[in-house]
Amino acid sequence: MSNFVWNPWRIVSDIWQHHYLLGQLIKRDVLLRYRGAMFGVLWMFLSPLFMLIIFAFVFGQIFQARWPQQTGDLPFWLLLYSGLITFNIFAETVSRAPGAVRSYASFVKKIIFPVQILPLVPLGAALVHCAFNFLILLVALAFTGGLHWQILLFPLLLLPVVLLALGLSWFVAAWGVFIKDMTQIVPMLVQMLMFLSPVFYPVSATPPVLQPFYHFNPLGMVIETSRAVIADQPIRWDTWGLAFGLCLGAAILGHAFFEHSRDEFADAL
């Protein structure tokens, strides 16, 4: 318990020390998913594109859906898509986190390896996918005439969700080593969280009783602010700042828990 690293800079520099290895791990993780497929890495581009086309068709053409109190003239399917981009970083990382260390058992037990970077691998892969999703979004925005300079702030606005995903990933990865059931439980919880977060609806559409809950859900805050930037609406920096603080705290706690339990990984696996 004594030698915890609370200083975020120390955590960052520790990870940076292994950045080449981490980069290789992420590259392998992403490539492995598409290896052997006929279209290969083209799928990184194709799958979000198809998803967006289906969104546009179903919600734009069939349902002609609009959010209640919707501001701006961005079509519903693009708002939905931009919320999903943000949520997917979280979902992909945390759903895969229970196996992040467990599936690398031989790295833990048989080679000298900086185990603390393993939970960053699903995050890195999620960010790579996010980059492609974002590219598709840019193209779609250009197509619908909604492109504007403020969109460059989008990656910055995602920072809290990256930190939150990282913190939970460290936490869940450590639990996943000891309890195999986590690989079943966590993806289910993440699914549930998708409906509890303002991905398919804005916070303003929820009953007023529940709104405080949404205001203190850092995931919800980030989804709302990042959606605002795409819809070219004013950014609530205070909300963003609060989300950043909460998520940074989550990341540091997750790291501390991981470091606390890692000595037992080799025994448990």
Place this chain on the structure above:
Amino acid sequence: MHSDIAVSVKNLTKTYRIFEHPGDRILQALTFGQRRFHREFTALKDVSFDIKRGETVGIIGRNGSGKSTLLQLICGILKPDKGTVAVNGRISALLELGAGFNPEFTGRENVYFQGAILGISELEIRLRFDDIADFAGIGEFIDRPVRTYSSGMFVRLAFSVAIHVDPDILVIDEALAVGDVKFQAKCFQRIKSIQREGGAIVLVTHSLEQVGHICDRVIVIDRGKLIAIGGVSETLSRFVSGDLERPNPAPAVFHSNDPFASHPLFNVRENRWGDRAASIRNIQLKQNGTFDPLTFCAGLEVEVTLFIEFHGAVQNPIYGLTIKSQSGEVILSTNSIQSSAVIANRNPVVGETVCTSFRFHPFLDAGTYKISVGVASDIDGAIVAHDRRYDSLTFDIAHPLNSTGEIAMHPSFCILDASTRE
């Protein structure tokens, strides 16, 4: 830590907590250790030793005695419960062959990735890549997925990476037991060069032959305790004779009046070990009617005669002979059961001296060669060494002809009349 020391282990203790059910670990954590939900198993108890730079140390012991735990602690993969491990330099570990290799990726991609794990930049690996690929000798398979490899290719590539990263400390667990003879010989040579460059090697193996051939010191672990540490000949002899398990072991010497010592070809750097149920009292080399000549002629038959005295009951003894080059490469290795000649091999009587003979033709280039001899027996498939004398004699081959090369092929040359050949 002193700069001569590569690995320093002090009072090392490792206890595993064994949980019957995965949920018990959670219960234990939730009660903050107030209640115990586990059994304890002490894998290693109060082990201390130092390994110097340039030294090769073999760790031997029965299965489950804690050898692998010790290696994992040295590598920092496990955390000790008590005691310390101090390591001076970069460790390259081969604890499990191909750990860290992903079967879906090609050999080349895996080599680069292994480099990344060991903290070596892409550029550095690129510079060494050809050496690594050459050493592994798997040809065009280097660019195919590792899952298509035979186990032999897998082993060769993994080993090749581990020894080409200039480790200060090389840790090997059983890995040398695999691969064909030719590859093993290559590995031994590479290990020798790591030794020469001042790298320390820690080796866990069940092959006492390997320990005898490459180690400087031996550590014996039994039920988690270090029960012996010392020179190879002495420690191995005590280990195989079972002395280490007796309360008052007899001193581990063979015979004080060993006629070998006065043998004209005797090598003072001989490595001798065995359980002393038999001892090789003398050896005679004969060529062309001369006993123990100072130089031998290439190609002419040599007879090696061993005089073995049996001190204990030995069933089905096996007699062996190995010839190595100066650099340690095995040129000939044969024994009485491999030999095609039908031999009347009866069980010797205690106190009897048996005389055996090997014959071979040294088609060898001029130079110095080393002879190892041994007597062992096969007890239900396990080879028990009674007396092994590694590199006990050296002999020189003189070349009758003016040619160079590894092997004496007796070349001849003449000029023919072209018109009669067409």
